[in-house]
Amino acid sequence: MFAIKTTSAHDRHFQLLVAELDAFQSVLYPAESNHCLDLTTVAEDGLHCVIVTGDANQPVGCGAVLMQQDGSAELKRIYVRSAWRGKQLGEAIVQRLEKIAIAQGCDQARLETGNQQLAAIRLYENLGYRQCEAFPPYQPDPLSVFMMKPL
Template structure:
């Protein structure tokens, strides 16, 4: 059982998970194709974060939303620690993110992930996301996959 809660971007568990995610992605992609968002560069009004803890209170995964113009938002920083994968935690995090987006009247969610992260792509497809073209601030990259979903 997992508990998902909203946290500030400077939450120590979130910072730890994001640093683990950055290390994971730096092994997969060259710097120019690694689109890691530095949390210190966004305002609290633009950014909302969730973290999942297991029944013992250990951080298991995280995710975030970066709000943009035109009622859209970008899913950022979704990460599940390896020992928690395969337990449907990704779906719980994406659902929590989508709930926050709906509460903030975002109607279009977009994301960028990498071609070597097939489990992530599978997760997003299961959650109803479809492939799309690159969106700002990105440009087409052979190592990137872009996806989107319209919310009701």
């Protein structure tokens, strides 16, 4: 059983999960292809974070959605600890973030992920995301996969 709740980018459990994600990605990609925005530097009125808790209220996953000036939303920092993968948590996180984006008036969700994260790419495709060109603030990167979905 798991629960998803909203949290702050400053929440220590959220930060711990993001640090695990950063460590995971640093093994897969060189520093110049790790597009890791420090969410604690983003104005909180345009950022919404969620954390997933499992047994004994332990943090097992996270994600965030960043509202953009153009009416779109960017999904950020979606991560599920390996022991909890395969339990539909990634889908639940993305769907919760999409609901938040819709409630904020966004008409499109976008994301950037790495080309080595095949399970993540499949997850996003199964949820209706399609590959697209790089979008601001990103530049094209052969190690990045850019995706979008109308909301």
